[in-house]
Amino acid sequence: MVITFRVMVLDNCIGCGICWAICPKGVLIGKLRAKAVVASEEQCMGCFSCQYNCPFNAIIVKVNPKEVKRLS
Numbered sequence: 802m803v804i805t806f807r808v809m810v811l812d813n814c815i816g817c818g819i820c821w822a823i824c825p826k827g828v829l830i831g832k833l834r835a836k837a838v839v840a841s842e843e844q845c846m847g848c849f850s851c852q853y854n855c856p857f858n859a860i861i862v863k864v865n866p867k868e869v870k871r872l873s
């Protein structure tokens with residue numbers, strides 16, 4: 802089974818650019834000072850780099866709930 806991930810950007814994102822600079826899969830894109838955009842969630846490999854490095858805790862990465870259902 803391939804686990805997929807949900808990537809959510811919260812409204813307190815200030816568009817600092819860290820997350821889209823560090824994402825190794827190009828999941829996140831954006832323009833400085835605008836809320837980051839999740840462009841290709843299906844490419845997320847769940848490294849959590851974006852979540853750990855966001856200075857504003859504005860990204861949440863979770864295992865796709867559909868996968869959790871399938872695992873249980």
Ligand code: SF4
Nearest residue numbers: 814815817818820855
């Ligand atoms: S690192 Fe956090 S604050 Fe910066 S653009 Fe990404 S989500 Fe927004």
Ligand code: SF4
Nearest residue numbers: 824845846848849851
């Ligand atoms: S968890 Fe990793 S691969 Fe997924 S969006 Fe964040 S930085 Fe990119």
